[in-house]
Amino acid sequence: RVKNWGAAANFFKQVVEQHPKAQFADKAAYEWAWCARSLKLNKEATQRYELLLKEYPKSALVIKVQSELAELNLDVGAQDAVIAKLTETMKTVSDPELKFELQYQLASAHFKKKDYENSAKMFEALIEGAGKTKLLSSILFQAGESRLSLTETVPARDHFLAAHKISPGSAPLAESILIRLAETQNLTAQYKEAQKSYQKFIKQYNQSQWLRNARYGMAYAMEKQQDYNKAIGEYAKLLSVDPKKPLKMDKWMVQARYQIGECWFNLRQYDKAMAEFLSVEVNAQGYPDWQAKSVLEMGRILITQKKNDDAKLRMQEVIKRFPKTNAAKVALTYLDELRLNP
Secondary structure, X not given: OOOOHHHHHHHHXXXXXXXXXXXXXXXXXXXXXXXXXXXXXXXXXXXXXXXXXXXXXXXXXXXXXXXXXHHHHHHOOOHHHHHHHHHHHHOOOOOHHHHHHHHHHHHHHHHHOOOHHHHHHHHHHHHHHHOOOOOHHHHHHHHXXXXXXXXOHXXXXXXXXXXXXXXXXXXXXXXXXXXHHHHHHHHOOOHHHHHHHHHHHHHHOOOOOOHHHHHHHHHHHHHHOOOHHHHHHHHHOOOOOOOOOOOOOOHHHHHHHHHHHHHHHHOOOHHHHHHHHHHHHHHOOOOHHHHHHHHHHHHHHHHHOOOHHHHHHHHHHXXXXXXXXXXXXXXXXXXXXXXXXO
16 A cells, blocks of 8 residues: 555545546545545545445445444544444444454444443453454553543453553553553552552653653552652652752642652651651642641641640641641541540
């Protein structure tokens, strides 16, 4: 197949317009549509696919066209129409390879519709039939994404792990698969495995848009293994350390500062922990949940230091300043305990 799509499109256009009754006209119409799609002219591609279906309804290419048209319609959000059309089309298809392709499109349509229950089942049903095809890693990844969207983290992790085992580092999906694997390993308390996955990600994809996600995740895995000093070192890499090149405040900076405080707290370095939580309270504008949690943690430090009157003030501050947060609910519990045990 040629790659000079513009010139090829003009050629196939002439064939269709000048020889509409020719035996190869449907093939030319298909190639004309494919040229538009390759040029990312999806509206024109859709029109040409529809032209083929209208002018050549008995063509052997009809099912293939319907499948590719479904992909284009998915991209513009027409999931319900795609699902209905694919479901109907599948009733007429007997070719196993083509049926598999349509089932994949149908699962994708349910996923884009956010019908994760159905998309998970459909992608999982395709795994065995995918064998060693190039679609297998994509199917496993989509099955994992579906399960993760349902907060079913263990099956999601298992799908990402299976996808990672068959997807080389240079594969298009490999980067997404590895970061998801690491995330779900953390979510399922496989902290040692998560740390290794994050380390691998940082080494292989050091220019990734998800690099800060990975650094935070690796530090968190270390923290959960009680390797607090190493975790502090990793969290610190997310902070702005060069005053000449300050980083813009983002959620990873806020969360890293908070978790450093937690690490110092667990190491019983209360002054250092207090300083970190105070920094979050003062500087994390736009992140009220983390500010609230930081004030709460300052109160917990004061309780540990037997400074109950000061602790009460901090807990009251959480409730007054951040009444809609989960931290406020926790602060109420602490206040009740402090009243009972002054």
